[in-house]
Amino acid sequence: MVEIKDLYFTYPNYQTVLENITFSVPTGQIVAVLGANGAGKTTLLKLIAGLLVPDGDVKVRIDGKTPQKISGKIAFISEAGTYFNDLTPKTYGAFLQDFFPTFDKAYFDMLLDFFQLQERPMKKMSKGQKAKVEIAAGMAKRTPYIIMDEPFVGKDMFTRQDFMQALSGTLTGEETIFITTHEIREIENFVDRVIILKENHIAIDITLDVLRQEGKTIQxxxxxxIGYEENSFYSLLDKTEDSI
Known part of the structure; x- marks a missing residue:
């Protein structure tokens, strides 16, 4: 279980990104953390993963411990990547196997084949190809906690679709997953719960069952x-015409 209580986070430039964040996630739940750019999504995921430390006392606990104390049980999958550019995907997998006791090399190789990745140094790969390696590596760690920060960056529509099918088909159901993405339609039938951040706070926390009962989609x-106005561009066009 993930427990977060009264969490605050401020960057060294005194910019407060998160305030009074409180929620808990039971084992096996898949949670989408959404919001506009700058809402604090990546910061929250890094705090859960133990890559950042919240302000004040301990505010994040996973199975009763701080994330830093159970880092081996957490896989953080980011668009930034943790790979080594000079390594090929399979040599990178061999490296990870030496450091992570639960690393499933056969599963990793299967995902590399699934994503049709060639065995060449990652510095020669496109951004999308590197992201696929990062996803394969993160999933192959077989950790109970998986945190995905924009996993679809650089991927075309068909690759995103294939990835979601592969992910759904290989999970045991015991994994607790956090995912943030702008590709909302891709996760509509995958997540159990949605947390939306706005102005440093949680604006809404709702399960997909309740959302569907209300007849709404995540989008x-x-x-x-976030207060998005569908036809706001019309007013921009009107102002443009007036200025001509």
Missing amino acids: ELMKEV
Whole structure:
């Protein structure tokens, strides 16, 4: 279980990104952390992963411990990547196998084949190809906690679809997953719960069952929460015409 209580986080430049964040996630739940750019999504995921430390006392606990004390049980998958550019995907996998006791090399190789990745140094790969290696490596760690920060960056529509199918088909159901993405439609039928951040706070925390009972999609909910106006570009066009 992940427990977060009264969490605050401020960067060294005194910019407060998160305030009074409180929620808990039971084992096996898949949670989408959403919000506009700058809402604090990546910061929250890094705090859960133990890559950042919250302000004040301990505010994040996973199975009763700080994330730093159970780092081996957490896989953080980011668009930034943790690979070594001079290594090929399979040599990178061999490296990870030496450091992570639970690393599933056969599963990693299967994902590399699934993503049709060639065996060449990662510095010669495109951004999308590197992201696929990062996803394969993160999933192959077989950790109970998986945190994915924009896993679809650089991937075309078909690759995103294939990845979601592969992910759904290989999970045991015991994994607790956090995912943030702008590709909301891709996760509509994958997540159990949605947390939307706005102005440093949690604006809404809702399960997909309740959302469906209200007859809404995640995308519609996002538009409501962030105040998106569907036809706002018309006013921009009017102002442009007036200025001509």
